[in-house]
Amino acid sequence: MPFIPTPIQDLFIFEPKVFEDNRGYFFEAYNEQVFKAGGIDIKFVQDNQSKSSYGVIRGLHYQQDPFAQTKLVRVLQGKILDVAIDIRKGSPYFGKSFSIELSADNKRQLLVPAGFAHGFSVLSDTAVVLYKCDRFYNKESEGGIRFDDPSLGIDWGIPKGEELVSEKDLLLPFLNECHNNFEFRK
Template identity: 70%
Template sequence: MPFTKCEIPGLIIVEPTVFADSRGYFFEAYNQAVFNQNGITCNFVQDNQSKSSYGVIRGLHYQLNPHAQSKLVRVLEGVIYDVAVDIRKGSPTFGKHFGIELSADNKKQLLIPAGFAHGFSVLSETAVVMYKCDALYNKQSEGGIRFDDVTLGIDWKVEPARAIVSEKDLQLPVFKDSVSNFQF
């Protein structure tokens, strides 16, 4: 199971070893011992799952300390463009983002540690996304950044006229006005 470090410190792409034959396939999506051997010591305590249609953009979301969450994101059905934004003050990549296509076919996962805002767009007709979290959801700790912030310049890979964004996400602040209590 290869673990590939991204150009933004802390982000890791996980590619499971897939065993395929005429019956289908099998793979371990998560094995605590293997993850620990690769320096990932998150204690995952919550799994979240969503289903969305083409053009849906969810995010950019995070939880503030002391309820910050690391996430391990994967796709069970369809294709998404997954995005993480570094919001750790003092980081050499503060305000930079990383995006990757995650799909049911490529089976890649993205580990997003605390200190990043996270979002995704749906590139297929529908997509089912599942992610593990190492802290429980805490409403009072919610934070976010508007998906279309011009300083971030994220290309969500969907036709702008077909983008579907929740009213809640449309009310999020731009990057410069967002609240972050993360240090690099």
């Protein structure tokens, strides 16, 4: 099965089957039937793409219910450290983070369900990131957690002082001050 469970319930790594030969490679980045066979029945409605340079940290972002998004994140060019944090109230994993290196070379993807904050740092000179979302963007429901919250202890892989973070993300609260309406469901 192409879905690899992580230590946090409902968070999965998707590893597509890649066909390589002397011409290059081919793989299905997303196939609804493969996802349904893996127990993941999601209708994606929006694709987002960003290009960032080395040291950029984007996140940690989420949207409140009823606009909460499940995201399928992959890298088209370069390499990132992708990070997800469980922020579902009542979850045995609340406040736990998971990080994974996603790259154009390894072709891995991270399925980040609603109820998680998400962000990434760029580890290569540049990176182009594409993520599919199952809900449309809704500005009024935006939320976030500051990337350097000491309670999370995330090592973004970027030396201190070389981080490039937006003004908006620098104003985000720490986890213990953030507002969200996510509830853990077994």
